[in-house]
Amino acid sequence: MKRTLAAATIALSAMALSGCGFTPLYARPGVEGGLSSIEAVASEGRAGYLLREALDDALAHHQGTQPAYRLTYWISERRFPRGVRLDNVANRYELQMTVTWRLVDAKTAAEVHKGVTPVSVTYDSADQPYAAIAAQEDGQQRAATEAARRIQLDLAAWLAGKAPA
Numbered sequence: 001m002k003r004t005l006a007a008a009t010i011a012l013s014a015m016a017l018s019g020c021g022f023t024p025l026y027a028r029p030g031v032e033g034g035l036s037s038i039e040a041v042a043s044e045g046r047a048g049y050l051l052r053e054a055l056d057d058a059l060a061h062h063q064g065t066q067p068a069y070r071l072t073y074w075i076s077e078r079r080f081p082r083g084v085r086l087d088n089v090a091n092r093y094e095l096q097m098t099v100t101w102r103l104v105d106a107k108t109a110a111e112v113h114k115g116v117t118p119v120s121v122t123y124d125s126a127d128q129p130y131a132a133i134a135a136q137e138d139g140q141q142r143a144a145t146e147a148a149r150r151i152q153l154d155l156a157a158w159l160a161g162k163a164p165a
Helices: 002-019 031-036 045-059 129-162
Strands: 038-041 069-084 090-105 111-124
Touching: 031 038, 031 129, 038 045, 045 069, 045 129, 069 111, 069 129, 090 129, 111 129
Parallel strands: 038 069
Antiparallel strands: 069 090, 090 111
16 A cells, blocks of 8 residues: 555646756757766875765766766865864864866867865864874765765766757
8 A cells, every 4th residue: 555655646746847948957959968078187196086086986987988078177175173072182083175177178178167166074083093084085075976976967967958858
């Protein structure tokens, strides 16, 4: 009974949305193919490398193909102690990563889109040196992955807006 009711609700929702002209972002013409034609150019440092890897995954860039666009970016990171124990030693940190990026046409090198993507993550810091380094690197990885997701969404919305309906 509950499954039948849920199926009916989904069917009615789909019919209602199809009547109002709603189109999911990735169903818009040019979005999926446009994202895969963007090549991310890594900035220096570990965070730059992690972000480029996450962007390659998020954008599904096909290595070996000629890109239509190049995405260049600059990263600034700041780390703040947030949790302080009784002995005045931080046991929790906040990592704020800000990615300033620009998308250029690969043929003309003209800037076509740009943005600033802020990301904030927290992580625990242990007393053992190796565990503290591993926690900091994990926080950096999570920040890069989240920044890539936000940049992907921004680029998809831009591609959907410029593609013909």
